[in-house]
Amino acid sequence: xxxxxxxxxxxxxxxxxxxxxxxxxxxxxxxxxxxxxxSPGQGLQLLLKYFSGDTLVQGIKGFEAEFKRSQSSFxxxxxxxxxxxxxxxxxxVGLGSARQLTFGSGTQLTVLP
Amino acid sequence: xxxxxxxxxxxxxxxxxxxxxxxxxxxxxRSVxxxxxTPGQGLQFLFEYFxxxxxxxxxxxxxxxxxxxxxxxSEMNVSTLELGDSALYLCAxxxxxxxxxxxxxxxxxxxxxxx
Numbered sequence: 001x002x003x004x005x006x007x008x009x010x011x012x013x014x015x016x017x018x019x020x021x022x023x024x025x026x027x028x029x030x031x032x033x034x035x036x037x038x039s040p041g042q043g044l045q046l047l048l049k050y051f052s053g054d055t056l057v058q059g060i061k062g063f064e065a066e067f068k069r070s071q072s073s074f075x076x077x078x079x080x081x082x083x084x085x086x087x088x089x090x091x092x093v094g095l096g097s098a099r100q101l102t103f104g105s106g107t108q109l110t111v112l113p
Numbered sequence: 114x115x116x117x118x119x120x121x122x123x124x125x126x127x128x129x130x131x132x133x134x135x136x137x138x139x140x141x142x143r144s145v146x147x148x149x150x151t152p153g154q155g156l157q158f159l160f161e162y163f164x165x166x167x168x169x170x171x172x173x174x175x176x177x178x179x180x181x182x183x184x185x186x187s188e189m190n191v192s193t194l195e196l197g198d199s200a201l202y203l204c205a206x207x208x209x210x211x212x213x214x215x216x217x218x219x220x221x222x223x224x225x226x227x228x
Contacts, residue, residue, distance in 0.1 A: 041221070042221055043203055043219030043222055044219040046217065046218075049216065090156065097161075098207070098216070099161050099169070100171070101148075101156075101158060101217070102158070103148075104155075
């Protein structure tokens, strides 16, 4: 069965430090790949997406992600974290559809001043 | 332009009751998807509607149903509520065009508590 794994439940970084959130998927084919962010009491906001082509994708708020087919991974990175980045981050995959998504369990990011 | 609007934002029901949640998509969007978010199960796909037709359905019991109107507004209904139905129900809209690559725009959700 298809699955998405975010191995880190909670990550704490200092403001200004770099960030990498991990995401691995289990699918037979390369799915559509997404990263969403959710602030408390809010819905989800799309940070970036990968459908095909260049494996390094740029998103909003200075985030980027790299698709590595050999590792079935789509890790999210940011070179310098801001306090406003504190939120929960979800990796999601869609097989043949960008609307029927399977989400990972999420990674809660805490940013220390 | 206005985002995805979900009503009500919060509601409390008791076991056995039914509930109807409403979602107004972004103007021009024809696809509406529903997701359930719980601490235990995370985010799970419920169903997607496009042009008043259910296009995809997740693995939920028949107590969960939905519909879409001609103006693309959507409702979902949960009958015979159980304690485990307590969740944040998120609606997302997209253009829904062929090619399936449209971005999902999420509403803020309807938080249902079942007592």
